[in-house]
């Protein structure tokens with residue numbers, strides 16, 4: 180890359196990632212009641228296809244958007260698995276109601292273009308990206324009162340953000 184480093188605007192990426200993660204407990208509860216496994220490969224393929232389409236529409240890098248959304252999906256499963264493990268061990272914490280999985284997935288489908296757009300707006304990972312990302316994640320985690328597993332999952336969801344686009348030619 181030539182010229183000065185692009186300053187990434189990472190706060191929206193982090194906020195939207197936290198919004199996406201906030202769906203995971205409800206989805207875990209829906210699957211707990213239905214007996215469906217956490218992992219739904221066909222649904223993941225739909226999410227990734229939508230992300231790729233959004234990246235092309237928004238002028239982002241499809242490969243970068245895909246890597247980013249894979250992390251987002253992994254983070255969601257980290258939370259779901261954690262909730263299921265907790266509910267196996269602690270019957271009194273099990274969810275009494277079965278939330279609507281289709282509704283939660285519709286929420287996720289609205290978040291996908293917003294996330295991919297925020298990633299495209301943030302631009303390539305510039306020097307200082309990791310520090311800015313960590314700072315934004317820390318702030319959002321504090322604002323939302325995330326516990327240890329929530330913070331870990333948020334970090335998982337953001338793992339590729341600073342990798343940026345194609346590596347610049349030097």
Ligand SMILES: C=C(O[C@@H]1C=C(C(=O)O)C=C[C@H]1O)C(=O)O
Pocket residue numbers: 206217218219220222223226251252253255256284287
């Ligand atoms: C969120 C879900 O659970 C998992 C995570 C997904 C995601 O983050 O988009 C998609 C499919 C599942 O592997 C779901 O089933 O919708």
